[in-house]
């Protein structure tokens with residue numbers, strides 16, 4: 001039985017909506033200049049909005065390809081950028097949650113929890129409700145701020161009504177999670193309870209994880225889902241990784257709308273000049289190049305990938321069942337591409 005034959009050729013374009021001050025060196029991490037976004041707004045006196053303009057460009061770009069995407073929005077955006085979320089909803093895209101203030105939930109170095117599950121649930125539920133109130137839609141999806149995610153967080157997400165998470169990025173360069181990610185590939189799966197690795201069929205949770213794309217080169221996995229890698233590696237490597245990942249099943253491409261901003265951001269926080277060295281029109285053109293070269297691929301938001309809307313979600317459909325027994329073979333099969 002071929003794994004490919006039972007899978008759709010779906011790519012979910014995902015866009016993270018956060019501004020320049022949400023990154024960990026400026027706000028919300030153990031090493032940031034400002035304790036959190038609230039502290040930033042108490043002290044910052046200059047212009048802060050570098051987000052509205054590039055978000056409009058992203059919406060126009062997606063329209064060029066008639067693509068509906070999933071926008072992971074930091075909930076405090078609603079307070080400081082009136083009308084921005086509504087402009088995304090009015091173009092028919094899915095709204096999902098990227099945390100209340102984009103603060104790291106696990107320590108970037110130790111991967112230990114920075115919040116209790118109760119506190120995480122309280123803040124995330126608040127974010128979910130803010131986004132639901134404004135969008136008028138049920139929020140099903142979550143992406144961890146800075147993609148720092150732990151298995152215990154998925155238990156909490158499920159408890160407060162999320163149907164999926166999309167934070168896991170398997171690769172040979174870094175691991176931002178508290179798990180080995182053994183057995184995780186680039187297509188959706190049900191993680192085991194209190195963990196991030198794929199569950200067996202008899203012991204799994206309802207929640208689905210949508211991991212990101214990578215390019216497997218002789219066993220070395222290069223992250224090719226987009227984001228900073230789109231800026232540093234360029235369009236062709238990302239495209240190769242997306243095409244290879246699509247052969248394994250549905251997968252995820254992502255970028256931030258501020259990646260398209262041509263402006264110079266305020267010089268706050270260590271290491272920022274390198275982080276934003278490549279962005280603006282160049283990135284917009286790279287995204288255009290990637291989407292133009294994905295022929296016969298459906299661009300669908302994550303909530304359209306399955307029957308996630310249903311209350312009786314089964315273990316199956318969007319997930320290749322065979323992957324649970326012979327994932328290594330799948331990897332070998334496509335590693336030469």
Ligand SMILES: [Zn+2]
Pocket residue numbers: 016018098102144145146147
């Ligand atoms: Zn983010």
